[in-house]
Amino acid sequence: xxxxxxxxxxTNFSTRSANALVTVANAEPEYAMAFNAAIYDxxxxxxxxxxxxxxxxxxxxxxxxxxxxxxxxxxxxxxxFVNGSNAAAYAxxxxxxxxxxxxxxxxxxxxxxxAGALRSAVENAAG
Numbered sequence: 001x002x003x004x005x006x007x008x009x010x011t012n013f014s015t016r017s018a019n020a021l022v023t024v025a026n027a028e029p030e031y032a033m034a035f036n037a038a039i040y041d042x043x044x045x046x047x048x049x050x051x052x053x054x055x056x057x058x059x060x061x062x063x064x065x066x067x068x069x070x071x072x073x074x075x076x077x078x079x080x081f082v083n084g085s086n087a088a089a090y091a092x093x094x095x096x097x098x099x100x101x102x103x104x105x106x107x108x109x110x111x112x113x114x115a116g117a118l119r120s121a122v123e124n125a126a127g
Contacts, residue, residue: 001097002086003048013050015082020056020070022078027069034063 002014017039025032038059044050051059053074054076060070089095100107100118111117 001089001094001106002082003090003095007046008083009047009049011049011052013044014054015079016058016073016076017051018082018085019076019078020060020073022081024060024065024069026078029064031060031065035060035065038063 002012002018004014005012007063008014019040021032021036024035039051039056041060042051045070046071057070060073061067089099098112100112101120107118111121
């Protein structure tokens with residue numbers, strides 16, 4: 001989701017970081033989860049410029065992403081996919097993260113952060 005782009009002082013950090021993650025997921029999927037975790041572990045505050053392209057590259061390389069893949073982040077080859085995913089989420093009524101739906105129903109509020117609540121809800125929905 002790139003809905004926080006307007007909060008990143010014109011750098012489009014949400015789009016750039018999502019593009020980088022999609023690039024890794026497509027080219028070297030074995031590093032995607034570790035890269036995602038690294039992005040979140042280094043997530044800048046809202047209203048800041050976010051991480052630079054060089055910082056995203058360093059995070060990717062730090063989890064094992066090859067130079068050949070990380071060197072393509074600035075090309076924004078997956079930006080259309082990121083924009084389309086954001087538009088599809090908005091059309092489905094998703095306007096924030098985290099958003100959890102079970103059988104089309106919102107799983108909201110403190111439930112999301114209550115130990116066992118999500119598991120119970122999924123098990124109940126599964127019957």
